[in-house]
Amino acid sequence: MRGLQLPLSQTQRIRLQRALEKLQSLSCKANSDASVTVADTIPVNYEDAFLKGHGTTDLNGDLVATVCGVVERINKLVYVRALRARYKPEVGDIVVGRVVEVSQKRWRLEINFSLDAILMLSSMNMPDGIQRRRTALDELNMRCIFEENDVVCAEVRNFQHDGSLQLQARSQKYGKLEKGQLLIVDPYLVKKSKQHFHHLEQFGIDLILGHNGFIWVGEHVEARDSMVVDQANSSEQSRVPEEKNQTHTPLEMRQNICRIANAVRVLSTLGFSIDADLILETVELSSTVKIDIHDMLGSEFHVLVAEREAERRSLMGKRKR
Amino acid sequence: MVGLSVGEKHFIQGGIAQDLRSDGRKRLTYRPIYVETGVIPQAHGSARVRLGATDVIASVKAELGKPSALQPDKGNIAIYVDCSPTAAPMFEGRGGEELSTELSVALQRCLLGGKSGAGAGIDPTSLVVVEGKVCWDLYIDGLVISSDGNLLDALAAAIKAALSNTGIPKVNVAADATSDEQPEVNISDEEFLQFDTSGIPVIVTLTKVGRHYIVDATSEEESQMSSAVSISVNRKGHICGLTKRGGVGLDPSIILDMISVAKHVSEQLINKLDSEIAAAEASEEES
Numbered sequence: 157m158r159g160l161q162l163p164l165s166q167t168q169r170i171r172l173q174r175a176l177e178k179l180q181s182l183s184c185k186a187n188s189d190a191s192v193t194v195a196d197t198i199p200v201n202y203e204d205a206f207l208k209g210h211g212t213t214d215l216n217g218d219l220v221a222t223v224c225g226v227v228e229r230i231n232k233l234v235y236v237r238a239l240r241a242r243y244k245p246e247v248g249d250i251v252v253g254r255v256v257e258v259s260q261k262r263w264r265l266e267i268n269f270s271l272d273a274i275l276m277l278s279s280m281n282m283p284d285g286i287q288r289r290r291t292a293l294d295e296l297n298m299r300c301i302f303e304e305n306d307v308v309c310a311e312v313r314n315f316q317h318d319g320s321l322q323l324q325a326r327s328q329k330y331g332k333l334e335k336g337q338l339l340i341v342d343p344y345l346v347k348k349s350k351q352h353f354h355h356l357e358q359f360g361i362d363l364i365l366g367h368n369g370f371i372w373v374g375e376h377v378e379a380r381d382s383m384v385v386d387q388a389n390s391s392e393q394s395r396v397p398e399e400k401n402q403t404h405t406p407l408e409m410r411q412n413i414c415r416i417a418n419a420v421r422v423l424s425t426l427g428f429s430i431d432a433d434l435i436l437e438t439v440e441l442s443s444t445v446k447i448d449i450h451d452m453l454g455s456e457f458h459v460l461v462a463e464r465e466a467e468r469r470s471l472m473g474k475r476k477r
Numbered sequence: 478m479v480g481l482s483v484g485e486k487h488f489i490q491g492g493i494a495q496d497l498r499s500d501g502r503k504r505l506t507y508r509p510i511y512v513e514t515g516v517i518p519q520a521h522g523s524a525r526v527r528l529g530a531t532d533v534i535a536s537v538k539a540e541l542g543k544p545s546a547l548q549p550d551k552g553n554i555a556i557y558v559d560c561s562p563t564a565a566p567m568f569e570g571r572g573g574e575e576l577s578t579e580l581s582v583a584l585q586r587c588l589l590g591g592k593s594g595a596g597a598g599i600d601p602t603s604l605v606v607v608e609g610k611v612c613w614d615l616y617i618d619g620l621v622i623s624s625d626g627n628l629l630d631a632l633a634a635a636i637k638a639a640l641s642n643t644g645i646p647k648v649n650v651a652a653d654a655t656s657d658e659q660p661e662v663n664i665s666d667e668e669f670l671q672f673d674t675s676g677i678p679v680i681v682t683l684t685k686v687g688r689h690y691i692v693d694a695t696s697e698e699e700s701q702m703s704s705a706v707s708i709s710v711n712r713k714g715h716i717c718g719l720t721k722r723g724g725v726g727l728d729p730s731i732i733l734d735m736i737s738v739a740k741h742v743s744e745q746l747i748n749k750l751d752s753e754i755a756a757a758e759a760s761e762e763e764s
Contacts, residue, residue, distance in 0.1 A: 254480070254482070303482075303483070304480065305480035305481055305482045305483075306482040306483075306484075307482050307484070307485065332482075332484075333482075333484065334482070334483070334484025334485075334487075334488075335484055335487070335488060336484070336485075336488060337485065337488060337499050338485065374488075404487075404491035404494065404495065405488065405491055407495050407497065410491070410492060410495060410497050411497060414492075414497060414498075414499065414500065414501040415501070417499065417500070417501075418500060418501055421500070448501070449497070449501030450500065450501040450502045450503070450506060452501065453500060453501070453508075453509065454509060455509075
């Protein structure tokens with residue numbers, strides 16, 4: 157556990173230590189030899205033919221890890237998957253990115269990968285919804301759809317031959333994200349799951365867990381009806397900012413957004429995997445304990461969340477048996 | 478610094494207008510302050526202060542030197558800030574120089590008082606060893622490791638903590654010194670004099686966004702500011718320094734309002750900071 161930068165009192169420190177030890181003992185039962193640090197020997201049957209993958213090297217006849225991570229074995233390939241590395245995209249992942257550049261017929265997005273991802277104009281749903289060829293006029297009006305620094309949600313389509321990534325945003329649920337905040341966590345904390353778009357009905361809030369560690373928490377927006385309206389208003393763009401000035405997010409929704417965002421921050425600091433259920437449980441915990449939104453980032457709440465997670469996992473372990 | 482989309486900017490401004498910022502803080506709430514002292518053992522005093530994601534280190538080194546002829550009864554104090562390139566990409570090479578100079582000047586103004594040394598937070602007369610001949614030169618260095626807004630407040634807090642951690646070695650002067658020779662001085666290795674830091678002010682930066690001011694802005698909120706006023710207040714509630722940043726002009730009544738808000742906020746900040754410094758020193762002694 158890297159040093160938690162929180163002012164913990166003595167009792168809080170002890171409680172947190174105990175909770176983390178409990179969690180560690182629970183996970184150790186699975187496969188304790190899976191996690192390695194640099195220069196650890198990887199247990200391998202040297203008689204079988206195996207392939208040395210990323211993160212390993214041959215040192216004096218032993219297979220030794222060169223990064224800190226988890227040993228993965230797929231058929232004959234043995235490699236070490238580093239935990240705190242940059243995001244490693246796979247086709248079909250849902251990612252949230254920020255527009256860095258508007259070029260000819262494409263947008264470049266930053267997605268916490270070693271290269272910027274490309275979103276082609278042809279991979280976007282046009283505002284009027286009709287499938288048609290993109291004209292030169294569309295190309296000139298690209299900025300009406302996405303500008304620099306906009307936050308966009310898209311899906312990984314494929315890899316180009318030079319290693320760069322192509323995205324697509326063909327369905328209604330992808331597109332520009334407004335009225336909310338973007339949180340950045342480590343990519344390995346967001347696990348693959350069936351659903352990445354969560355519409356939290358009880359709060360009226362959209363929660364998008366991007367695989368690349370970018371998490372969007374914002375007001376719920378109906379699937380892209382606003383895009384059609386925007387196109388009609390594009391000639392009267394000067395009016396739109398003024399209207400926005402008058403319609404701020406209502407206070408209660410803002411409180412819910414902040415509570416959810418703080419729950420994500422707490423889980424990320426403690427290093428727990430982030431999924432929608434866990435976030436909702438953390439938010440419920442904060443309301444039952446009647447803690448102030450800002451105090452969710454304080455040491456007491458961190459300790460409570462760690463303890464609660466230890467309880468939950470030990471209960472799950474008991475149920476399995 | 479990462480850019481922000483129009484929607485995000487609007488969200489931040491709305492939050493400040495409604496008194497609920499992105500992380501749930503009110504307009505006048507500080508982020509949790511985390512203080513560690515004695516992080517640099519070779520220095521006479523040092524401290525590291527974390528304010529959210531903002532991380533700064535201050536160190537104090539003392540050397541024997543000669544007082545200036547104009548003020549023979551005062552020691553010399555120099556404050557210098559360096560923005561490390563690890564703090565933000567724009568600090569690479571010489572990019573951080575402008576910000577470093579700005580921060581150094583602001584800190585000097587707040588902590589060192591006027592040219593004659595009057596009104597300084599740190600009393601320079603306590604630094605003199607032999608009047609006119611030998612005095613302590615204090616070099617206070619600040620290093621910005623990670624920048625997430627509100628550097629000035631964090632640096633002032635770090636300097637305050639570093640000074641309370643400072644131990645100036647005791648000097649024994651040879652008694653038979655004639656008036657025009659440099660007297661012999663014997664620097665003791667064991668005995669140390671602690672600084673009296675109760676007079677050192679803290680800096681409260683008020684950032685104006687829209688029609689409201691916030692305390693302790695993150696770098697996202699600072700990108701939305703129209704202007705910022707940094708006010709240095711000491712324990713007695715007196716103002717020791719004032720700096721305004723940002724191009725937008727302010728009405729004088731707003732500045733007076735900001736000063737009174739800063740005074741109000743500084744009371745809590747000084748108490749919080751003192752208790753954190755005491756806790757840090759206690760834990761340093763234990764380890």
